[in-house]
Amino acid sequence: MTLPPDYFEAMYAERDDPWGFRTRWYETRKRRLTMAALPDSHYRSVFEPGCSIGLLTTELAARSEQVVAMDVSDRALRQARQIVPANVQLRRGAVPADWPSSGFELIVLSEVGYYLDPTDCQTLAELAVESSRDLIAIHWRHPVADYPLTGDQVHSVIEACAHHHGLARVVNHVERDLRLDVWSSDVRSVAVRDELISS
DSSP states (O other), rough: OOOOOOHHHHHHHSSSSSSOOOTHHHHHHHEEEEEESSSSSOOEEEEEEEEETTTHEEEEEEETTEEEEEESSSSHHHHHTTOTTTTTTEEETEEEEETOSEEEEEEEESSSSGGSSSSHHHHHHHHHHEEEEEEEEEEEEEEEEEEESSSHHEEEEEEEEHTTTTEEEEEEEEEESSEEEEESSSOOOOOHHHTOOOO
């Protein structure tokens, strides 16, 4: 079963920052890895479901014209509103049910896929690969009793959907704790995108 909104509201009711986004080096480093792995320096449009308290959102906004950020928790969104810049549009909603109708240059799936059951994760993956040029996913790899899926299972689902829709994996970073992948419809390397070399 996909975890319901009440699960997350209860987490934020107990602590403002239940995953330690502000305090843990693991989380700070993960955000830096995420930003460093993006193939382009700037994006016109970004979608970040599961934005939580807005720390990654704020970093994405610095490299974007517009960010649509979504979370199921009102408590999390109230915190995010205090720090996100003006080019961020915050929405309350859950994926895949509340997926935006427009496409995006970049979609960021950071620690969201394993809260979904296999059916919803499949739908999320299909929507993400159909709606983006660049798609980045990063997930914790250790099993968590409450979560329907593991991070590796989530990435396997996305990989299959990406392959089916013609997106190539351009970044693959795997550690004991986390996995980060980037898929893109633009298979050029960063050096080619940045005109350091010709294709």
